[in-house]
Amino acid sequence: QSALTQPASVSGSPGQSITISCTGASSDVGGYDYVSWYQQHPGNAPKLMIYDVSNRPSGVSNRFSGSKSGNTASLTISGLQAEDEADYYCSSFSSSSSRVFGGGTKLTVL
Amino acid sequence: EVQLLESGGGLVQPGGSLRLSCAASGFTFSSFAMSWVRQAPGKGLEWVSTIRGSDGATYYADSVKGRFTISRDNSKTTLYLQVHSLRADDTAVYYCAKIRAPRSGFDYWGQGTLVTVSS
Numbered sequence: 737q738s739a740l741t742q743p744a745s746v747s748g749s750p751g752q753s754i755t756i757s758c759t760g761a762s763s764d765v766g767g768y769d770y771v772s773w774y775q776q777h778p779g780n781a782p783k784l785m786i787y788d789v790s791n792r793p794s795g796v797s798n799r800f801s802g803s804k805s806g807n808t809a810s811l812t813i814s815g816l817q818a819e820d821e822a823d824y825y826c827s828s829f830s831s832s833s834s835r836v837f838g839g840g841t842k843l844t845v846l
Numbered sequence: 847e848v849q850l851l852e853s854g855g856g857l858v859q860p861g862g863s864l865r866l867s868c869a870a871s872g873f874t875f876s877s878f879a880m881s882w883v884r885q886a887p888g889k890g891l892e893w894v895s896t897i898r899g900s901d902g903a904t905y906y907a908d909s910v911k912g913r914f915t916i917s918r919d920n921s922k923t924t925l926y927l928q929v930h931s932l933r934a935d936d937t938a939v940y941y942c943a944k945i946r947a948p949r950s951g952f953d954y955w956g957q958g959t960l961v962t963v964s965s
Contacts, residue, residue, distance in 0.1 A: 772951025
């Protein structure tokens with residue numbers, strides 16, 4: 737149950753695109769198409785942004801997209817907006833039916 | 847509208863116990879797996895435990911196995927987490943979360959309940 741690896745921080749200017757990576761192993765990210773991404777603003781509960789690698793829940797902007805290659809998943813945010821500034825976490829279903837989260841990435845909109 | 851409302855957190859001494867509750871509404875509770883996820887102050891999210899809706903099967907993180915017990919009462923649409931032998935590193939906000947489909951992500955979260963372990 738080792739945590740997935742995310743960059744501690746990323747930044748971008750309004751209107752730009754950024755990508756956050758999430759690296760795991762064949763027992764989690766690489767072995768299942770069940771990676772999800774969460775946005776968390778300070779003091780708030782996490783919010784599901786992407787599920788099952790690349791699917792957006794109803795109500796989530798199409799500026800958010802997800803993908804996966806091998807043991808690494810990625811979240812891309814296009815057309816950055818000030819409101820996107822938050823912490824982002826990836827998560828994966830894992831062997832033995834457990835779940836694992838990444839350490840989180842702080843997104844700063846410059 | 848899906849709502850998840852946690853309760854039961856508080857200040858407890860090391861070695862102590864608590865029972866956390868999560869009252870659910872707005873969906874067919876018995877049909878969905880539920881989880882507890884925690885977040886230590888200033889830290890990231892950590893999966894704690896999951897209980898399936900269909901058969902009540904349970905799963906735990908290694909860090910809590912043997913000390914925490916997840917359960918559910920489908921008639922009361924309530925999720926529980928019994929926590930024993932608490933340690934300082936169990937201090938965290940504990941969120942309950944609904945799993946959208948088998949193996950999939952957590953689509954709804956409560957606002958969390960804070961557990962502080964300190965003497």
